[in-house]
Amino acid sequence: MKIEVLFPEMCNLFGDLKSMDYLALCLPEAEFIRTSYSTEPLFVTESPSLIYMGPMSENAQEKVIQKLMPYRERLAELIENGSPFFFTGNAVEILGHYIEKDDGSRLAALDILPIWAKRDMMHRHNSKFVGQYEGNTIVGFKSQFTMAYTDTDIYPLFTVEKGIGLNEKLKYEGIRKNNFFGTYVQGPLLVLNPEFTKNLLTIMGLSNPTLAFEKEVSDAYLALLQDFKDKG
Amino acid sequence: MKRNIRFYLALFTAKITYRALRLLGRKGTNVPGELALYICPDFLGRVQLPERVIAITGTNGKTTVSNMVEDVLDDCGWQYTCNRMGGNVNTGLISTLVSHSSPLGKPKHNLAVFEVDERSAPLLLPYIKPDILVCTNLFRDSYKRNAHTEFIFSLLNDYIPDSTKLILNGDDLISSRLKEKNENRFFGIAKEDGEDGEMKNIVCDIRSCPKCGETLEWDFIRYHHIGQAHCPHCDFASPPLDYVITNIDREKLTFTLQYDGKTHEFPIINVNFINIYNSLAAISLLITLGLSPDTIAASMQKMSISESRYAEEKFHGKDIIMHLAKGQNPIACSRAFENAKDYPGSKAVLLYLDDYYDATYSVENIAWFYDTDFEFLKDDSITQIMISGVRHHDLYVRLLIAGVSKEKMTHCVKPEDAIEEYLPEKAETLFVIYDLFNLDAANAVKKRGKELILEAEKEAQA
Numbered sequence: 001m002k003i004e005v006l007f008p009e010m011c012n013l014f015g016d017l018k019s020m021d022y023l024a025l026c027l028p029e030a031e032f033i034r035t036s037y038s039t040e041p042l043f044v045t046e047s048p049s050l051i052y053m054g055p056m057s058e059n060a061q062e063k064v065i066q067k068l069m070p071y072r073e074r075l076a077e078l079i080e081n082g083s084p085f086f087f088t089g090n091a092v093e094i095l096g097h098y099i100e101k102d103d104g105s106r107l108a109a110l111d112i113l114p115i116w117a118k119r120d121m122m123h124r125h126n127s128k129f130v131g132q133y134e135g136n137t138i139v140g141f142k143s144q145f146t147m148a149y150t151d152t153d154i155y156p157l158f159t160v161e162k163g164i165g166l167n168e169k170l171k172y173e174g175i176r177k178n179n180f181f182g183t184y185v186q187g188p189l190l191v192l193n194p195e196f197t198k199n200l201l202t203i204m205g206l207s208n209p210t211l212a213f214e215k216e217v218s219d220a221y222l223a224l225l226q227d228f229k230d231k232g
Numbered sequence: 233m234k235r236n237i238r239f240y241l242a243l244f245t246a247k248i249t250y251r252a253l254r255l256l257g258r259k260g261t262n263v264p265g266e267l268a269l270y271i272c273p274d275f276l277g278r279v280q281l282p283e284r285v286i287a288i289t290g291t292n293g294k295t296t297v298s299n300m301v302e303d304v305l306d307d308c309g310w311q312y313t314c315n316r317m318g319g320n321v322n323t324g325l326i327s328t329l330v331s332h333s334s335p336l337g338k339p340k341h342n343l344a345v346f347e348v349d350e351r352s353a354p355l356l357l358p359y360i361k362p363d364i365l366v367c368t369n370l371f372r373d374s375y376k377r378n379a380h381t382e383f384i385f386s387l388l389n390d391y392i393p394d395s396t397k398l399i400l401n402g403d404d405l406i407s408s409r410l411k412e413k414n415e416n417r418f419f420g421i422a423k424e425d426g427e428d429g430e431m432k433n434i435v436c437d438i439r440s441c442p443k444c445g446e447t448l449e450w451d452f453i454r455y456h457h458i459g460q461a462h463c464p465h466c467d468f469a470s471p472p473l474d475y476v477i478t479n480i481d482r483e484k485l486t487f488t489l490q491y492d493g494k495t496h497e498f499p500i501i502n503v504n505f506i507n508i509y510n511s512l513a514a515i516s517l518l519i520t521l522g523l524s525p526d527t528i529a530a531s532m533q534k535m536s537i538s539e540s541r542y543a544e545e546k547f548h549g550k551d552i553i554m555h556l557a558k559g560q561n562p563i564a565c566s567r568a569f570e571n572a573k574d575y576p577g578s579k580a581v582l583l584y585l586d587d588y589y590d591a592t593y594s595v596e597n598i599a600w601f602y603d604t605d606f607e608f609l610k611d612d613s614i615t616q617i618m619i620s621g622v623r624h625h626d627l628y629v630r631l632l633i634a635g636v637s638k639e640k641m642t643h644c645v646k647p648e649d650a651i652e653e654y655l656p657e658k659a660e661t662l663f664v665i666y667d668l669f670n671l672d673a674a675n676a677v678k679k680r681g682k683e684l685i686l687e688a689e690k691e692a693q694a
Contacts, residue, residue, distance in 0.1 A: 010439075013375075014375050015599040015600060015601065015603045016599070016602070018602035018603070019602075025633065037440065038447065058382070059382055126376040128594070128595055143599070186375075191633070212632075216632060223625040231593070
């Protein structure tokens with residue numbers, strides 16, 4: 001099993017990259033390929049069991065779009081074919097139509113997914129998140145400059161119970177198309193939500209997956225969930 | 233901007249409020265400034281400033297550097313205005329200016345030394361227009377407030393006036409690039425024996441050349457992105473240093489500083505690199521202000537780091553270290569953990585890292601745990617880790633992922649319960665690592681720790 005981590009030297013904000021270290025503990029046999037910005041991504045010639053990309057700075061977004069643009073058709077093909085992807089934070093925006101900057105100008109993105117994002121660099125959004133995913137409660141946090149928008153409701157990932165969705169008016173968070181998972185929820189999500197992680201591992205081809213430190217992670221999940229309930 | 237009726241109304245209201253708060257025994261740090269801003273939103277643009285304004289900013293160390301500079305100036309009998317007792321955001325600076333001015337707002341002193349919150353640069357720097365600005369470093373800090381390093385860099389770069397002279401950390405490849413066309417001086421510490429280009433931390437916020445994008449080659453990395461590097465492809469490199477520490481003598485507790493062709497020895501207040509950088513930033517500024525190195529060194533000989541931030545105590549054969557680690561700040565906590573690892577002998581570590589306000593009123597975003605080098609705590613010299621705080625389950629998981637064995641750890645909500653697990657006979661030193669607003673609880677832990685040391689001593693004698 002090969003897991004490709006895209007551009008870890010740039011896409012490494014908000015602790016999310018560490019979720020790949022956690023996945024490595026869950027999958028001791030898996031090979032993690034950390035693709036640097038200056039090399040050709042593995043997905044160009046192979047179909048990894050998971051392609052991960054994490055949050056990045058706004059400058060890095062421009063560079064990553066530039067880097068991935070030549071592979072746009074390949075990425076679209078992999079998503080259509082059901083290859084598992086996990087993109088977190090503003091990495092999701094790379095695959096959308098465009099990113100609107102504070103001055104109103106637009107940064108064209110890969111135009112694979114039906115979303116677009118709008119930055120507001122002087123007003124950072126912070127909130128707690130509780131949502132539902134296939135019968136499981138998802139917990140986490142949001143901390144971001146952008147809001148994302150879409151004109152379709154056929155690709156929701158989580159339904160919102162607490163906090164906001166892709167934007168302050170939308171009641172679903174993230175985007176799921178086939179086995180592409182994209183979300184702004186931080187935590188890292190895979191450490192905070194053991195059932196979601198197991199579900200992702202199943203989609204990656206494991207039957208009855210077990211997690212590293214499963215009891216401890218589950219205890220932490222229940223404690224966090226209770227804290228969310230107690231503190232509103 | 234001219235002073236108008238609204239300005240004077242704001243000034244008088246703030247002055248009365250400041251005096252009333254003082255009579256009530258309160259410091260009056262922000263409230264007078266808040267009131268002044270409410271009445272006159274452009275107050276800072278209208279208020280008369282001291283003739284010379286110094287600003288000290290950066291992610292880590294700005295309070296310590298400001299305190300050091302002010303202590304030396306006090307020792308030398310200088311008269312100046314500072315916000316040591318006030319906040320470092322716009323309301324705090326306004327409160328300071330109001331309280332250090334005549335009834336009509338004329339500054340009492342010709343010099344001001346302001347600690348400035350880096351995130352507040354847009355609200356402050358265009359108005360106070362510092363003559364000199366010191367930036368200690370730029371690192372990741374609170375995700376909620378500061379987002380990421382590039383964001384804070386761009387705020388400072390956009391709002392530092394072109395006329396401001398900069399004193400910058402030349403070993404920080406991010407902050408050393410601030411306002412490159414301004415007059416600037418760089419401070420740094422020469423490569424020490426054993427330092428190499430190996431990355432030991434999770435976070436390094438500059439890995440590729442900001443000019444051409446090529447991967448940087450590190451001459452040495454001290455921690456995170458602090459070190460010296462160059463681009464193998466273009467002419468980008470760490471800047472040449474104007475104030476450089478060439479030798480650190482950790483036994484004599486001195487360091488040698490070279491600048492402008494001169495060499496001088498200064499006392500070390502604390503041997504941690506972060507505090508040597510803080511001393512260096514303060515000395516670079518004080519020399520720029522015209523103080524002689526002998527005067528600075530003599531004043532610094534009398535100093536210690538504030539005990540609320542770091543304190544060592546010997547107690548019945550054990551060392552007890554109280555170490556502040558600013559929560560939600562992955563770099564500050566990583567430095568504290570590395571300090572614990574590097575401290576000689578065996579150690580027991582108690583962690584109380586809850587953000588006080590989040591723990592009391594909300595749920596803390598714990599994503600920062602995963603940018604923090606908890607991996608330092610798996611070192612064999614750390615024999616015991618007592619985890620406390622509302623998020624103790626999450627910390628426990630983070631430490632397991634870091635590779636710390638379950639046998640070494642205990643975890644619970646209350647620090648006063650956590651310390652009950654302390655086994656003095658298994659460690660020579662007790663480290664208490666606590667967040668900014670947890671000092672009282674940390675002191676209670678220390679007190680109980682001492683009792684447990686005495687009990688263990690009695691048992692051993694029996």
